[in-house]
Amino acid sequence: MEIMKPAIAGTLESSDCQVTVEPGDGEIDFTLKSSVMNQYGNQIRRVVMETLENLEVSNVKISIVDKGALDCTIKARVEGAIFRSVGQMEHLPWGGAIKP
Amino acid sequence: MNPNKKRLRRTMMFLNAQKPGLIKDPYIYAPDSLMLDLEDAVAENQKDAARFSLYHALKNIDYKGCERVVRINGLETPFWQEDIRCAVAGGCDAIRLPKTESAGDVKKVEDAVTAAEKEFSLPEGRVLIMAAIESARGVMRAMEICEASERLFGIALSGGDYTKDLHTHITGTGIELMGARQNMVIAARATGVQCFDTVYTDLDNMEGFRQDVETIHLMGFDGKSIVNPRQINIVHEIFTPSEKEIIFSEKVVREIDKKRAEGIGVFTVDGKMIDIAFYDGAKRTIDLAKASGVYKGDL
Numbered sequence: 001m002e003i004m005k006p007a008i009a010g011t012l013e014s015s016d017c018q019v020t021v022e023p024g025d026g027e028i029d030f031t032l033k034s035s036v037m038n039q040y041g042n043q044i045r046r047v048v049m050e051t052l053e054n055l056e057v058s059n060v061k062i063s064i065v066d067k068g069a070l071d072c073t074i075k076a077r078v079e080g081a082i083f084r085s086v087g088q089m090e091h092l093p094w095g096g097a098i099k100p
Numbered sequence: 101m102n103p104n105k106k107r108l109r110r111t112m113m114f115l116n117a118q119k120p121g122l123i124k125d126p127y128i129y130a131p132d133s134l135m136l137d138l139e140d141a142v143a144e145n146q147k148d149a150a151r152f153s154l155y156h157a158l159k160n161i162d163y164k165g166c167e168r169v170v171r172i173n174g175l176e177t178p179f180w181q182e183d184i185r186c187a188v189a190g191g192c193d194a195i196r197l198p199k200t201e202s203a204g205d206v207k208k209v210e211d212a213v214t215a216a217e218k219e220f221s222l223p224e225g226r227v228l229i230m231a232a233i234e235s236a237r238g239v240m241r242a243m244e245i246c247e248a249s250e251r252l253f254g255i256a257l258s259g260g261d262y263t264k265d266l267h268t269h270i271t272g273t274g275i276e277l278m279g280a281r282q283n284m285v286i287a288a289r290a291t292g293v294q295c296f297d298t299v300y301t302d303l304d305n306m307e308g309f310r311q312d313v314e315t316i317h318l319m320g321f322d323g324k325s326i327v328n329p330r331q332i333n334i335v336h337e338i339f340t341p342s343e344k345e346i347i348f349s350e351k352v353v354r355e356i357d358k359k360r361a362e363g364i365g366v367f368t369v370d371g372k373m374i375d376i377a378f379y380d381g382a383k384r385t386i387d388l389a390k391a392s393g394v395y396k397g398d399l
Contacts, residue, residue, distance in 0.1 A: 009149045015121035072156035073120040080149040089148045090182045094189035095220055098152070100159035 001086060003060045009080030010073075017069040019077040021085050024059040028052060034066035047071045051078045054099045102225055104193060105253045107167065108391035109133050109294060110323040110339040111332050112256075116141035117170070118150035123157045126166070129329035133167040138183050139174070139198050147179050151186040158190030169230065171196040175205055181212055188216035188227055194253065199261070200231035201238045206248035213251065228253045230296075234261035239280045242287035252293060256325060257284055259298030270301075272308055274315055285320045294322040303328050313338045340392040341385045349382035349389075350397055356382075 006022040032044060044066060051074075052060065062078070069077070079098055083089070092098060113131040115122045117138050126134055136157070142150045158168060170187035172195055173179035187195060197209050206229060213227050229251045233239055239262070246255060259277055263269050268276045281297065288295035297316040300309045309331060313324060317338050324335050341349070351369050356379050359367050366375045389395035 009152075013119070013121060015124055016119075069120060070124055070160075072160035073124075073153065076120075076152035076156045077149070080152045083152075084148065092151070092182065092186070094155060094186055098155065100156065 254294030
C-alpha cells in the first residue's frame with residue numbers, strides 16, 4: 001500500500017497509543033515515544049514492522065506515542081492510520097492483510 | 101440449533117469498542133455477556149478506528165467464557181455491513197441490531213451474517229443475532245421480530261430511544277416502560293427466545309437499580325443490559341435461585357416424578373399444593389441454578 005496523505009489513529013489515553021503516518025522518503029522512518037520504552041520499545045517496534053510488512057507498506061514516516069498499549073492495540077492503530085491515509089473504510093481485508 | 105442460543109445471559113455489559121482500556125480485560129468482572137459497542141458510544145469520525153480495535157480484541161483477548169456480542173450501527177447508516185464483516189471475521193458470538201422495527205430488518209442482518217460466515221470460511225449458523233427494540237413500532241411488532249430468524253436468540257428493550265418515541269422520558273419508576281416490557285416479554289416467551297431489559301444509568305442510585313432488577317426479574321425477563329461493573333453482582337444475586345428455591349424445586353421435581361408413577365395428580369410439598377403445572381418451572385429453576393454454578397444436587 002502507498003501512503004496517500006497524513007493520517008492519525010488512536011488516542012493518548014491509558015492503554016492506547018496514537019499513531020501518525022505520512023508519505024515517506026523511500027523507506028520506513030519510525031519514531032517512538034513510550035512510557036515503557038526500556039521494557040517494551042523493541043517489542044513495539046517489532047509489532048509495528050510486522051504490521052507494515054503485512055500491509056506491504058515500505059515507504060512511510062510513522063510515529064507512535066504509546067501509553068501502555070497491548071500488541072493488538074498497536075496493530076489496530078497502525079492499520080487504522082494507514083487505511084485512513086488511503087481513504088479505505090469498507091471492504092477491508094479482515095484476516096488477509098489485516099492479520100490477527 | 102446453535103447450542104449457545106439458550107445460554108445464561110443475566111448481565112450484558114456495554115463497552116465502547118474504540119476504548120482499549122475498557123475492552124482489554126472486562127472479563128475480570130464476570131458478566132455473562134459483553135456488548136462491544138460500535139454504535140452510540142463511538143463518535144461518527146471514529147467508526148473506522150473502532151472496527152480495527154474490535155477485530156484485534158476479538159482475535160487476541162481471551163474473554164474467559166464471557167459471550168462476545170457486537171452492537172453494530174443501525175441499518176439506516178452506511179456502517180452496518182462493514183461492522184458485520186469485521187465482527188464475524190473477528191469471531192464474535194453474536195450481533196446486536198439496534199433500532200429493530202420489523203422482521204425484514206432482522207433478515208437483512210441474517211443475510212449479511214451468512215455472507216460473512218461464507219466469506220471468512222466459518223461454519224454457517226455460528227453467529228447468533230439479537231434485536232434491540234427502541235420504538236413504539238418495534239414494540240408492536242415484537243412477535244414478528246422474535247420469529248424472523250433461527251439465529252435470533254433474544255430481544256432487548258432500549259429504554260432511552262423508546263421513551264422518546266413515546267413522548268415521555270425515563271422516570272426511575274418504570275411506569276413509562278411498563279407496556280413495552282410486558283409486551284416484549286410475552287412475545288419472547290410465546291416464541292421461545294430470551295428477553296433483556298434496558299440499562300439503568302443512575303449509578304448513584306443503587307437501591308433504585310436493585311428495585312428495577314427485582315421488577316424485571318418478576319416480570320419474567322432473562323437479564324439486563326448494564327453500563328457499570330458495580331451493577332453485575334446485584335443482577336446475578338437477584339437472578340440466581342436461592343438455596344431455599346433450589347431445595348423446594350428439587351422436591352417438586354422428585355415428588356411429581358414419583359406421584360405421577362403412582363397415578364396421583366395433586367399433592368402437597370412443604371405445605372403447598374403442587375400439580376404437574378409446577379414441573380416446568382421447578383426444572384427451570386434447577387437449570388438456572390446449574391447454569392449459574394450454584395447447583396450441587398444430582399437432578
